[in-house]
Amino acid sequence: MKLKVIVYKKVDQSVLDFIQKTCQVVYFEKLDSQNYPEFLHELKDAQGILGSGLKVDKSLLDQAPCLKIVCNISVGYDNLDLTELSERGIMATNTPEVLNETVADTIMGLILSTARRMPELDQRVKAGQWGNNLAEKWFGLDVHHKVLGIIGMGGIGSAVAKRAHFGFDMDILYHNRSRNDEAEQKYGATYCSMEDLLKQSDFVCVMTPLTPQTEKLIGKREFKFMKKTAIFINCSRGKVVDEGALIHALDSGEIHAAGLDVFEKEPVNSDNPLLSMKNVVALPHIGSATYETRLKMAMLAATNLVAGLQGEIPPTWINNRIQVK
Ligand SMILES: NC(=O)C1=CN([C@@H]2O[C@H](COP(=O)(O)OP(=O)(O)OC[C@H]3O[C@@H](n4cnc5c(N)ncnc54)[C@H](OP(=O)(O)O)[C@@H]3O)[C@@H](O)[C@H]2O)C=CC1
Numbered sequence: 001m002k003l004k005v006i007v008y009k010k011v012d013q014s015v016l017d018f019i020q021k022t023c024q025v026v027y028f029e030k031l032d033s034q035n036y037p038e039f040l041h042e043l044k045d046a047q048g049i050l051g052s053g054l055k056v057d058k059s060l061l062d063q064a065p066c067l068k069i070v071c072n073i074s075v076g077y078d079n080l081d082l083t084e085l086s087e088r089g090i091m092a093t094n095t096p097e098v099l100n101e102t103v104a105d106t107i108m109g110l111i112l113s114t115a116r117r118m119p120e121l122d123q124r125v126k127a128g129q130w131g132n133n134l135a136e137k138w139f140g141l142d143v144h145h146k147v148l149g150i151i152g153m154g155g156i157g158s159a160v161a162k163r164a165h166f167g168f169d170m171d172i173l174y175h176n177r178s179r180n181d182e183a184e185q186k187y188g189a190t191y192c193s194m195e196d197l198l199k200q201s202d203f204v205c206v207m208t209p210l211t212p213q214t215e216k217l218i219g220k221r222e223f224k225f226m227k228k229t230a231i232f233i234n235c236s237r238g239k240v241v242d243e244g245a246l247i248h249a250l251d252s253g254e255i256h257a258a259g260l261d262v263f264e265k266e267p268v269n270s271d272n273p274l275l276s277m278k279n280v281v282a283l284p285h286i287g288s289a290t291y292e293t294r295l296k297m298a299m300l301a302a303t304n305l306v307a308g309l310q311g312e313i314p315p316t317w318i319n320n321r322i323q324v325k
């Protein structure tokens with residue numbers, strides 16, 4: 001008999017076909033309050049689940065006694081309680097690398113659009129407010145030859161550094177817990193303390209995972225260190241930043257602007273002060289959202305799922321030191 005798995009996110013038919021060669025698939029294009037009871041019912045005898053964003057914690061796992069593998073279609077796995085999964089011998093996988101270049105493109109888009117105020121100017125032109133002269137008040141800031149500080153020089157951070165170094169002649173500073181020799185050699189990135197990075201950078205880009213150590217990593221103190229002309233970019237997770245402190249920093253002119261793909265609460269509330277600030281460019285958590293990359297991510301997640309259930313090693317297994325169930 002085929003093993004039963006749940007796919008709880010819309011994926012391409014080719015991904016479903018691949019999984020269905022070896023598994024029986026229960027498919028929810030998305031989970032909502034209407035179909036959640038049905039999902040929980042199916043979970044009772046499911047061996048694998050595949051999707052993204054679902055909080056997989058003790059209370060969910062208590063309702064999934066047969067589960068062997070949880071496959072995220074995302075590189076971030078802050079939605080997973082890894083301790084709980086590992087104690088139960090359940091494998092967890094994510095989708096690193098295949099999205100690096102696409103997310104880096106999104107980040108460069110945020111850097112350029114905040115510095116050159118593209119969304120604001122687009123709205124003016126479309127509203128018929130071009131006028132005869134482009135007044136100085138619509139000027140932006142240069143990106144090329146500036147200093148880019150990357151906090152979290154991993155897969156995505158390195159792809160940003162590559163673009164900034166070769167494409168924009170930027171100087172790269174970075175901060176991690178450990179040195180990234182490759183980024184230093186290939187992109188001339190300079191390792192420095194967080195404080196030095198914040199003080200010296202024209203653009204500060206956060207690209208760490210969300211962990212207990214990185215929650216509110218950037219707060220009041222960090223914004224105070226930044227230049228008044230600094231542009232802050234967050235494409236990691238909203239909770240890595242103290243959103244109240246960010247609002248204050250933008251409001252009070254402590255920093256110049258922000259480009260945000262992620263928010264403390266998603267979808268962001270329509271009355272969030274960040275959304276009414278002209279110096280904020282806001283995106284709806286679409287860092288990796290191209291057809292090509294989302295397909296690669298879903299296929300990698302499916303490959304993990306099938307491998308794990310067939311007793312093979314999933315290619316991107318996170319808790320790979322556990323005694324498997
Ligand atoms: N907006 C979007 O759509 C997307 C968001 N993301 C987010 O981006 C995150 C990063 O992805 P990716 O680049 O693939 O991950 P990587 O694991 O490749 O890189 C993360 C980097 O963060 C550093 N880091 C981790 N903890 C700390 C810390 N406490 N202080 C300083 N640096 C730290 C790591 O270095 P070291 O271990 O040496 O500290 C590493 O260099 C994901 O976890 C996800 O949350 C990812 C994809 C898309």
Ligand SMILES: O=CC(=O)O
Pocket residue numbers: 073074075076077099287288
């Ligand atoms: O947020 C997206 C991810 O892949 O992580």
